[in-house]
Amino acid sequence: MNVKNDFPILKRKVNGKRLVYLxxxxxxxxxxxxxxxxxxxxxxxxxxxxxxxxxxxxxxxxMHEASRELVSRxxxxxxxxxxxxxxxxxxxxxxxxxxxKNNLKRGDEIISSVMEHxxxxxxxxxxKGIKVKxxxxxxxxxxDIEEYSKLITxxxxxxxxxxxxxxxxxxxxxxxxxxxxxENNAKFLIDAAQSVPHMPVDFKKIDADFMAFSGHxxxxxxxxxxxxxxxxxxxxxxPFMGGGDMIKEVTLKKSKWxxxxxxxxxxxxxxxxxxxxGAAVDYLQNIGMExxxxxxxxxxxxxxxxxxxxxxxxxxxxxxxxxxxxxxIKDVHAHDVAGIVNEFGVAIRSGHHCxxxxxxxxxxxxxxxxxxxxxxxxKDIDALVxxxxxxxxxxx
Amino acid sequence: MSTIYRQIIxxxxxNPMNKGRMRNPDVSVEDSNPLCGDKIRIELKIxxxxxxxxxFSGKGCAISQAAASLLTEEIKGKSLKKIIGMKNEMITSLxxxxxxxxxxxxxxxxxxxxxxAVIKSYxx
Numbered sequence: 001m002n003v004k005n006d007f008p009i010l011k012r013k014v015n016g017k018r019l020v021y022l023x024x025x026x027x028x029x030x031x032x033x034x035x036x037x038x039x040x041x042x043x044x045x046x047x048x049x050x051x052x053x054x055x056x057x058x059x060x061x062x063m064h065e066a067s068r069e070l071v072s073r074x075x076x077x078x079x080x081x082x083x084x085x086x087x088x089x090x091x092x093x094x095x096x097x098x099x100x101k102n103n104l105k106r107g108d109e110i111i112s113s114v115m116e117h118x119x120x121x122x123x124x125x126x127x128k129g130i131k132v133k134x135x136x137x138x139x140x141x142x143x144d145i146e147e148y149s150k151l152i153t154x155x156x157x158x159x160x161x162x163x164x165x166x167x168x169x170x171x172x173x174x175x176x177x178x179x180x181x182x183e184n185n186a187k188f189l190i191d192a193a194q195s196v197p198h199m200p201v202d203f204k205k206i207d208a209d210f211m212a213f214s215g216h217x218x219x220x221x222x223x224x225x226x227x228x229x230x231x232x233x234x235x236x237x238x239p240f241m242g243g244g245d246m247i248k249e250v251t252l253k254k255s256k257w258x259x260x261x262x263x264x265x266x267x268x269x270x271x272x273x274x275x276x277x278g279a280a281v282d283y284l285q286n287i288g289m290e291x292x293x294x295x296x297x298x299x300x301x302x303x304x305x306x307x308x309x310x311x312x313x314x315x316x317x318x319x320x321x322x323x324x325x326x327x328x329i330k331d332v333h334a335h336d337v338a339g340i341v342n343e344f345g346v347a348i349r350s351g352h353h354c355x356x357x358x359x360x361x362x363x364x365x366x367x368x369x370x371x372x373x374x375x376x377x378x379k380d381i382d383a384l385v386x387x388x389x390x391x392x393x394x395x396x
Numbered sequence: 397m398s399t400i401y402r403q404i405i406x407x408x409x410x411n412p413m414n415k416g417r418m419r420n421p422d423v424s425v426e427d428s429n430p431l432c433g434d435k436i437r438i439e440l441k442i443x444x445x446x447x448x449x450x451x452f453s454g455k456g457c458a459i460s461q462a463a464a465s466l467l468t469e470e471i472k473g474k475s476l477k478k479i480i481g482m483k484n485e486m487i488t489s490l491x492x493x494x495x496x497x498x499x500x501x502x503x504x505x506x507x508x509x510x511x512x513a514v515i516k517s518y519x520x
Contacts (some may be wrong), residue, residue, distance in 0.1 A: 222430055335457035336401070336409075339499060343399060351432050364456055365433050394401045395410075395458075 001287070001295045004146065006031040007375050017345030020383040025166050025194060025324050025371035026349050027216045030280075034219055037279035038272045048268055050245055064271050067278025068261070075196060075211070077203040077228035080260040084224060084274055088193040089119040091212030091227035092160075094264065095189060096123035098237045099210075100158065104130055110158045111135060111151050111186075112141060114361055115165045115172075117274045120191045124160070131155075136382045141168045141314040148180045156186045167353045167369065168314030169300070169324035170240035171195070174206050180209070187233075193217055197373070198322055199298055200289040203228045215273060220280035224273030227264070234260050241266040292374055294322035299372045303381045310388070313362055323372035326353070329388065332395045334366040341387040342392055347382070400493045401458065408462035413469045418451040423520065425513040429505050431439070434460045438468075438509045444518055448469050449477065450510075457502050459495070464506035466490040476514050482507060 007029045012019050017172045020342050021029055047056035047158040049064045072082040085091045100110070101202065106129035112121055113135040124132045127179055131154075135147045148159070159181035164171050174190050181188040195201050197218035198305055203211050210233075215224040233297060243266035248256040257263045284292065301321050310327040329337055334350035341348055349369045359367060369385055418424075421439035434456030435500040441449035450472060452464040468488060471479050487503050488495060495503055 048421035176444075333455075333461075335434075335461070335499075335502065339457070339459070340401060365435075394406060 002376055004375050008032055010375060014341050014345040016066055020346040020380045022384060023347045023349050024373035028219050028373055031219055031283055033283050038276045039102055041272055041275045045081055047337050049271055058079050060271055064274050067274040070278045070281045075201050075228060077201045079228050081116040081231040083227040083261045083264045083271055085227050087214040087225035088212040090192060091225055092119055093123045093241045094227055095128060095210050098240045100127055102238060104157050106163050107155060108157045109133055109153060109155045111156055111320045112160050112359050115143060116162055117166055120160055120162060121192055125299045132330060140172055143172050146376055156184060158187045160189040160241060162191040162359050164322045165190055166194050167326050167355050167358055170315055171320045171322055178207050194322060199293040209233055215277040219282055220277035221273050224270050224277045239263055243267045263278040295374060299323060300374055302378050306385045326367040326369040328364060328367050332391060334368040336370040337391050340391045344387040346387045404492060404493055405458055405462040409458035410464040412461055412465035414451050416435045416451050417453055423517040425509055425516055427509045427512060429501050431501060433503055434505055436464055436506050436509045440513050446473060446475050453494045459499055459502040460505050463487055463491060463503045467506045471510060479514050480511060
C-alpha cells in the first residue's frame with residue numbers, strides 16, 4: 001500500500017527527522033482528499049442545512065445527507081438510524097441518557113468490561129441506582145467470555161463492549177457476545193471506535209442494538225462521530241438534546257419531535273465534519289477495508305517480530321489482534337520512552353490510554369503504545385525499533 | 397544525543413536522593429497529575445519554620461522523579477517562606493533543560509506537592 005503521498009502532514013519533519021506517525025489509535029492523519037472536501041465546501045457551498053430555500057442551502061443539505069448515506073452504507077446501518085454526533089463518547093452518552101435513563105430502573109444492571117476505554121465505563125457510572133458489572137480478561141489479553149454466564153441476571157438490561165481494545169488490540173467476538181446479551185433479553189452496544197477505521201464492520205450482521213464510532217480516527221475531521229442504532233429503539237427514545245432542527249412543530253406549551261435521525265441532532269450540525277467524514281469513507285472504500293486490515297496484519301506481524309527486549313501486552317494471535325502494540329521497557333517509564341523516541345521524529349502514545357482499570361490489571365501504571373494505519377510501512381517500524389535502542393542507551 | 401535526557405536526569409532517576417518514607421513526618425501530602433498518572437508523596441520534618449528533613453515517594457517518569465530528587469535536596473534547611481516563593485523556573489534550572497508544554501507538568505509536580513505540604517504545615 002503506497003498512500004503516504006496523500007497525507008501532506010507526513011512530509012513534515014519533527015526534531016529534524018522524518019515524521020514517523022504511530023499514534024493513529026489516538027487520532028488518524030487526514031488525506032488531502034478529506035482536507036480538500038472541507039475546503040471546497042467552504043469555498044463553494046457554505047450555508048445552513050435543512051432550512052434555506054436558496055441554492056447554497058440546498059447544496060449544503062445535499063452534501064450533508066450524501067455523507068450520511070455514505071457512512072450508513074459503509075457500516076451497513078439504516079440511513080434513519082445513523083445519527084451524527086461529536087464522537088464515540090457522545091454516541092455512548094446519548095444511549096446512556098436517552099435510552100438507559102428512560103428504560104432502566106433502580107437496581108437494574110449493565111455489563112461492561114475491564115478492557116474498556118473510560119468512555120464505555122463513565123457514562124454508565126453516571127446513571128443513578130444502576131449497577132455496572134465488568135467482565136474480566138484472561139492472561140493472554142482476551143476477554144473471559146465464560147464470565148458472562150456468571151454475571152448476567154434477569155436485571156441485566158445492557159451488555160456493552162469494545163469491538164477492538166485501544167490498548168491491547170484484542171478483537172472481541174462481538175457476534176457471540178451480542179447473542180449472549182439477546183438470549184438474556186439485554187440490549188447490546190459496541191464501541192467500534194477502533195474497529196470501523198481498520199476492518200470491515202457490518203452493523204446488521206453483528207446484530208448490535210447500538211454502535212458508536214468517531215470520524216477523526218478514520219481519516220475524517222475531529223468533532224464528528226456516529227451512533228448507529230436500530231430504528232425501532234430510536235423511535236421510542238426521547239430526544240437527547242432539544243433545540244432547532246430536532247423538532248417538527250413547536251408551540252409555547254409543547255413540541256413535536258422531528259423524524260429520525262433529526263430527532264437526535266439538535267442545532268446546526270457539524271456540516272464540514274459530516275462532509276469530511278463522507279470524503280474519508282469514500283477514500284477508505286477506494287482502498288477497500290479488507291486491504292486495510294491485511295496491511296495492518298502485515299505491519300503488526302513485522303513489529304511483533306522486530307520488537308525485542310520489551311514487554312508486549314495483548315494477544316499474539318494476529319487473527320484476533322488489531323494494529324495496536326502496547327509495551328514497556330524494563331525500568332523505563334513509558335513517558336520517557338515516548339519522550340526519547342520523539343527526539344527521533346517518532347510519535348507514539350504513553351500513559352494509561354484512558355483505560356486505567358485495564359492498565360492497572362497488568363500491574364503497571366502506564367504503557368507505551370504504537371498503533372498503525374494505512375500510511376505506515378515497515379520503514380516506520382524500523383524507525384521505532386531503532387529509536388527504542390536509543391532509549392535503552394540513555395537508561396543503560 | 398538526547399536533548400532532554402541529560403545525565404543528571406538519568407542519574408537522579410536511577411539513584412534518587414531522599415526517596416523513601418519517613419517515620420512520624422510533621423506533614424505528608426500526595427498528589428497526582430491526572431494527565432499522565434504520575435504520583436508524588438512528600439513528607440516533611442519542620443523545625444524553627446525550616447525544613448529539617450524531607451522524603452519523597454511515588455511513581456513517575458524520569459523527569460518527575462529527577463525533579464523530586466533535586467528539589468528535595470534543594471529545600472533541605474530552607475525556610476518555609478522561601479519555599480513558598482520558589483518559582484517554576486527554579487525546577488527547569490535544577491534540571492538544566494527546557495521542557496515542552498506536555499512535559500513541563502511532569503517536572504513541576506514535585507514543587508506543587510512541596511508547596512501544598514508547606515501550606516498544610518501552616519494550618520496545623
